[in-house]
Each structure stands twice: as structure tokens, then as C-alpha cells.
Amino acid sequence: xxxxxxxxxxxxxxxxxxxxxxxxxxxxxxxxxxxxxxxxxxxxxxxxxxxxxxxxxxxxxxxxxxxxxxxxxxxxxxxxxxxxxxxxxxxxxxxxxxxxxxxxxxxxxxxxxxxxxxxxxxxxxxxxxxxxxxxxxxxxxxxxxxxxxxxxxxxxxxxxxxxxxxxxxxxxxxxxxxxxxxxxxxxxxxxxxxxxxxxxxxxxxxxxxxxxxxxxxxxxxxxxxxxxxxxxxxxxxxxxxxxxxxxxxxxxxxxxxxxxxxxxxxxxxxxxxxx
Amino acid sequence: xxxxxxxxxxxxxxxxxxxxxxxxxxxxxxxxxxxxxxxxxxxxxxxxxxxxxxxxxxxxxxxxxxxxxxxxxxxxxxxxxxxxxxxxxxxxxxxxxxxxxxxxxxxxxxxxxxxxxxxxxxxxxxxxxxxxxxxxxxxxxxxxxxxxxxxxxxxxxxxxxxxxxxxxxxxxxxxxxxxxxxxxxxxxxxxxxxxxxxxxxxxxxxxxxxxxxxxxxxxxxxxxxxxxxxxxxxxxxxxxxxxxxxxxxxxxxxxx
Numbered sequence: 124x125x126x127x128x129x130x131x132x133x134x135x136x137x138x139x140x141x142x143x144x145x146x147x148x149x150x151x152x153x154x155x156x157x158x159x160x161x162x163x164x165x166x167x168x169x170x171x172x173x174x175x176x177x178x179x180x181x182x183x184x185x186x187x188x189x190x191x192x193x194x195x196x197x198x199x200x201x202x203x204x205x206x207x208x209x210x211x212x213x214x215x216x217x218x219x220x221x222x223x224x225x226x227x228x229x230x231x232x233x234x235x236x237x238x239x240x241x242x243x244x245x246x247x248x249x250x251x252x253x254x255x256x257x258x259x260x261x262x263x264x265x266x267x268x269x270x271x272x273x274x275x276x277x278x279x280x281x282x283x284x285x286x287x288x289x290x291x292x293x294x295x296x297x298x299x300x301x302x303x304x305x306x307x308x309x310x311x312x313x314x315x316x317x318x319x320x321x322x323x324x325x326x327x328x329x330x331x332x333x334x335x336x337x338x339x340x341x342x343x344x345x346x347x348x349x350x351x352x353x354x355x356x357x358x359x360x361x362x363x364x365x366x367x368x369x370x371x372x373x374x375x376x377x378x379x380x381x382x383x384x385x386x387x388x389x390x391x392x393x394x395x396x397x398x
Numbered sequence: 399x400x401x402x403x404x405x406x407x408x409x410x411x412x413x414x415x416x417x418x419x420x421x422x423x424x425x426x427x428x429x430x431x432x433x434x435x436x437x438x439x440x441x442x443x444x445x446x447x448x449x450x451x452x453x454x455x456x457x458x459x460x461x462x463x464x465x466x467x468x469x470x471x472x473x474x475x476x477x478x479x480x481x482x483x484x485x486x487x488x489x490x491x492x493x494x495x496x497x498x499x500x501x502x503x504x505x506x507x508x509x510x511x512x513x514x515x516x517x518x519x520x521x522x523x524x525x526x527x528x529x530x531x532x533x534x535x536x537x538x539x540x541x542x543x544x545x546x547x548x549x550x551x552x553x554x555x556x557x558x559x560x561x562x563x564x565x566x567x568x569x570x571x572x573x574x575x576x577x578x579x580x581x582x583x584x585x586x587x588x589x590x591x592x593x594x595x596x597x598x599x600x601x602x603x604x605x606x607x608x609x610x611x612x613x614x615x616x617x618x619x620x621x622x623x624x625x626x627x628x629x630x631x632x633x634x635x636x637x638x639x640x641x642x643x644x645x646x647x648x649x650x651x652x653x654x
Contacts, residue, residue: 157450157478158426158450158465159450159465183529203527203528203529204526204527204528204529205526205527206499206526210499210500210526211499211500211501211525211526212524212525212526217524220524221524232513232527233528234528234529234530234532234533235478235482235528235529235530235533236482236483236487236530239479239483240479240482240483242479243479254533255487255537255575255577256536256574256575256576257532257533257535257536257576258532258565258574258576259532259559259560259561260513260518260558260559260560261528264518264519279575307475308469308475309448309450309452309469309475310451310475310477310478311450311477311478312478312479315477339474339475341477362465362466364469368465
């Protein structure tokens with residue numbers, strides 16, 4: 124396992140600088156946020172900068188995953204659920220998986236609890252996590268799951284490999300100037316995903332002089348954050364508790380784009396991400 | 399009060415499965431509506447835990463069910479790792495709801511396939527995948543499955559076991575080391591199926607108003623056993639429907 128490296132003071136930078144310096148071709152990049160606080164602005168910057176051959180880790184995969192796959196950024200997807208607004212896997216994902224368009228897509232499939240456990244093990248820099256068995260067929264297809272014996276009782280448990288992304292990207296409500304980050308409302312597994320990674324980018328709605336976290340908020344200390352980016356609206360069209368609601372019309376609009384390779388091309392041109 | 403929709407009937411029947419003081423784990427949409435409806439009707443102290451990590455969500459009487467009200471009325475928000483390990487895996491969830499992903503399969507032992515139809519590597523249909531369904535099915539005290547009843551999805555045996563119900567018979571959950579009773583009932587838009595206590599195979603025990611047994615058998619891909627006395631689901635009362643419709647008033651954004 125890689126040890127946790129000595130960290131420099133987190134930098135407040137612009138999005139292009141953060142993504143440009145920390146998201147490299149071929150990297151393992153986690154973009155997390157389950158239904159809410161979805162880091163769309165950062166994902167679109169990855170598309171604009173034409174990053175390629177990424178291993179994308181996105182537990183609750185959705186339209187963000189679909190956009191990165193459709194844009195040709197992703198070579199392997201690590202996930203445990205993938206659905207668009209109609210509850211079905213979105214079209215760009217299906218096209219890549221079934222027809223190798225725009226490129227072949229490999230998948231590494233888990234369950235949500237297994238992904239959370241993998242991040243926790245990665246954050247703790249231990250090689251694997253253990254879970255009770257569930258009887259699901261997934262371990263037959265996913266090499267990072269195995270059955271092992273408890274060394275103390277001999278009982279069978281499920282082991283899942285630790286996950287250490289090269290960089291984790293999340294969106295949060297706010298940060299202070301030292302890079303301390305506050306997440307509120309449903310907090311997903313973002314804190315574990317940040318602690319698991321070698322580097323992290325946090326986009327925020329606002330940067331304040333002094334953080335005054337709400338009761339129950341999750342605070343990610345600046346010492347585990349590599350870069351903070353002011354990106355108001357950076358999780359739209361998903362929801363940000365205390366800032367804005369989910370934009371169903373925009374999500375449906377993407378579903379329509381996703382359904383059609385030509386419309387995808389137009390969307391990419393508009394985003395400035397075609398090569 | 400206008401005639402209830404199939405979705406409303408399913409929600410009401412699912413709500414009746416919630417008992418007072420139970421800790422219920424719900425996903426967005428119908429299961430969340432059922433649990434919050436139960437709190438308004440007959441289970442005021444049921445503890446509703448959302449899959450988002452929102453714990454003990456106590457909606458007020460006039461609150462609609464939205465992402466915003468759920469987040470605001472939660473006692474606390476757990477990180478998902480904590481929810482999965484220290485609540486679900488630890489056995490703190492009494493009743494877990496499992497929904498039917500579009501295109502998902504359900505078989506005669508209430509196993510769920512929501513990963514693929516066909517072979518994993520060459521599927522005839524790729525489905526959304528597990529989410530937390532495998533663990534909810536394996537670790538809850540009991541589960542209730544809510545799913546539309548269509549021949550395509552009600553199959554003899556699922557192609558891919560995403561979540562284990564009763565496996566291949568009454569002993570399987572114990573042999574696999576799974577917790578709890580497993581699926582206690584399957585609520586569909588046509589009726590209710592419950593596992594036979596001896597064989598663990600699903601048996602039709604109730605049909606909804608206006609549905610006949612043959613219609614249910616025609617939408618089931620195995621030789622569906624029928625209980626000696628199939629009851630008809632009681633018509634929703636005006637009180638039930640009114641309570642449900644305050645959760646989903648026209649014009650509010652529903653959790654989906």
C-alpha cells in the first residue's frame with residue numbers, strides 16, 4: 124500500500140488548473156456524490172481537457188458517468204449502480220458497453236456497501252475490507268471481490284480490495300481559505316473517497332473567510348484536500364442542500380442528447396471538448 | 399376522492415406492511431412514500447431511514463415528500479459507509495424495501511435479478527446493477543419487494559442473482575449465512591405474493607380490486623401457486639388516499 128504522503132497546504136485554484144494538474148491521462152479518478160452534490164462542473168472540465176483512458180470510479184453512476192463515457196474519456200468504469208432519469212442504464216454507457224462506441228468500455232462492478240468499504244480500506248491504507256456474505260452472483264465476475272476465512276473463527280467472509288484513487292473529485296457547499304470543507308445534508312461517501320485518494324479536488328458553492336459548520340455537517344479538514352475550486356452551480360443539474368434543487372428538465376434534456384450519437388457530437392462541440 | 403391509481407394501491411398495501419416502531423430502510427419513490435404514509439396512518443413511531451443516509455425522517459403532517467423535506471426533517475445524516483456497515487450490516491434494519499428496477503427479474507423464490515438479463519458478459523439486456531439491494535436483501539430483519547407484475551419480469555429463475563430472496567428453497571438463507579426472514583411479501587400492481595412457510599415458494603395470497611386470479615397467473619412465468627382463500631385487497635379509504643396525496647400533491651417535485 125502507498126503511505127499517505129506529506130501534504131502541502133491546499134491551494135485555492137481555478138478549475139482548469141486543478142483538473143489540469145491533478146487529473147492525468149490513464150489515472151484512476153473518483154467522482155463521487157450520490158444523487159446530490161454531483162461534481163458536474165469538474166467532469167465537464169475533464170471533457171474539455173480531453174483526458175483519456177481514465178479509470179472512472181463512480182459508485183452511483185448516472186448522467187455524469189454517461190457524459191464522460193460518451194466523450195471518450197473512460198476506459199474502465201468502477202461502479203455499483205448506473206441509471207438515468209428513467210431508472211435504466213443511460214444510452215452512452217450502453218453504446219460503449221455493447222458496441223464499443225466511441226471506444227470499448229471495461230467494467231468492474233460492485234455493490235454500494237462494497238464500494239464504501241473499499242474506500243474505507245483505502246483511506247486506512249489497509250489492503251482489503253471485509254463484509255458479511257450476501258450470496259450475490261457479483262463475485263463470480265469481479266476480481267476485486269473474494270471469499271476469505273476469518274483467521275479467528277474460520278467463518279467465511281467477503282473481502283473487497285482497498286480502493287486508492289489517484290484523485291478524488293467532490294462538490295461541497297463551502298470551504299474556507301485554508302481549504303477546510305463543509306458538506307451538508309446527505310453526505311454520501313465523499314469524505315471516505317477523499318481520504319482514500321492520493322490527491323483531491325473539492326469544488327464548492329462558495330469560499331468563506333471562516334467556516335461555521337452547521338450541526339451534523341461533515342467537515343473534511345484542509346490537510347486532506349489538495350485543491351479547492353470556487354464553482355458556484357458546479358453540481359447542477361443535481362441538488363445541493365441549502366443552495367438549489369435537482370433540475371429534472373435539464374436531466375431529461377441530457378437523456379435526449381445521450382440517446383443520439385449526432386446530438387452528443389453537438390453537445391461536445393458546445394462544451395469545447397471535441398478533439 | 400378520485401379512483402386510486404395502481405401506483406397508489408401498491409403504495410397503500412406497502413404502507414400496511416410497516417409496523418409501529420420498526421426501523422425501515424427505504425429508497426426514493428414508492429418505498430419512501432409507503433413508509434411515510436404508514437407513519438401518518440398506523441405506525442407513527444416507525445423510524446424511517448432513507449438510502450441517502452437520512453435517519454429518522456419525521457415529515458410533518460402537511461409536508462410533501464421531496465428531497466428537500468427529507469433532508470430537512472432527518473434527525474441526522476449518516477455517511478453511507480456508516481449506514482451500510484453499522485446499521486444495515488449490524489442488523490439494525492427491521493424492514494428493508496426492495497424495488498423493481500425497470501426490466502428487473504423476480505423469480506418463484508423471490509430472488510431479484512437487476513444486473514443483467516442473459517449472460518453477464520453478453521447480456522440481452524443490461525440493467526442498472528445492485529446498488530445496495532444485495533445487502534438489504536441479505537441483512538434486513540425482513541424485506542418487502544414492490545414491483546410491477548409483468549410476464550417478462552416474473553421468471554422461473556433469475557438469470558443473475560443480484561439479491562438473494564429465498565434462494566432455491568426454505569433452507570438456503572440459513573446455509574448462506576444470511577440474516578432475517580428474507581422476503582415476507584411481494585407487492586405488485588395486481589396482488590400480493592407471500593412465501594409458503596414449508597417450501598418458501600411464492601404463493602398468491604391477495605388480488606387487488608378488479609383483478610382476477612387468472613390475470614395474475616397469466617402475468618407470471620411459472621406455475622403460480624394460489625392460496626386456498628385469496629383475499630381481495632380492501633379498497634383504499636378516503637383517509638388513506640388523502641394522506642397519500644398530501645405526500646405527493648400535484649405540482650410538487652417527487653423524489654424519484
